[in-house]
Amino acid sequence: MVFGLDHLLSEQEAEKGEIDAIREWLNREGTCLLLAPHHDVGFTNDMQQRQMEYKHHGDELVPRQQRFGQYTRSLMKELEVPVLNQFGLRPAVIQGSNQIAPPIVNKDLDKLGLLNGVTTFNFHLHLPHYALTTEDTKSIHVLATQPIDLSRPHPFTAEGNREFNTCIWVPPNGYRGGDILLADSTIFTTLFGGTESLGHFWRNMAKLRVNV
DSSP states (O other): OEEEOSBGGGOOOOOHHHHHHHHHHHTSTTOEEEEEEOOEETOSSOHHHHHHHHHHHOOTTSOSOEEBOHHHHHHHHHTTOOEEEEEEEOBOBOTTSSSBOOOEEOTTTOTTOTTTTOOOOOOOSSEEEEEEOOSOTTTOEEEEEEEBOTTSOOHHHHTTOOEEEEEEEEOOOSSOOSEEEEEOGGGGOSTTSOHHHHHHHHHHHHTTTTOO
């Protein structure tokens, strides 16, 4: 598991020895690397857009620019994982409650049953969109998307987007025997709720490829 909570300003990069060790480990069948880069709030120099993003997530503790995940990004680049963590999006909630809206699960793509019994992820005010940087949908699969709070304007929704990618699976390929998963770091804690659903998620993680 690799958390992506380092600030871009720290300029941390995965070293060659670390990359080689992870790559060698991933060559083994049955291994799984879970990457969890966090949000990238206010990546632009446009101050009006930064203000819009700030008003969208509504967390006064997060500044108008807070960029995470340089180390994780460097690791993804070297491992050829075509994903970029973008924005800090506020998820929609169930009407009349403070409970996060359920994710939209692509069950046909979830060949490993990773999201069996998972009806919710954690509510967090600023969650990353895991943007795909490839059009090769056979090599990478978006397992779940999360509805966005559309009552709060954001550049991402202004482009017509209503959901963001929240859980991604990169299956084994010709040179890698292990799986790679991407999900935000908030799934590692019950601080934001979703306890029962998180239990299903981690049990599914623990059983990956046991019955495949």
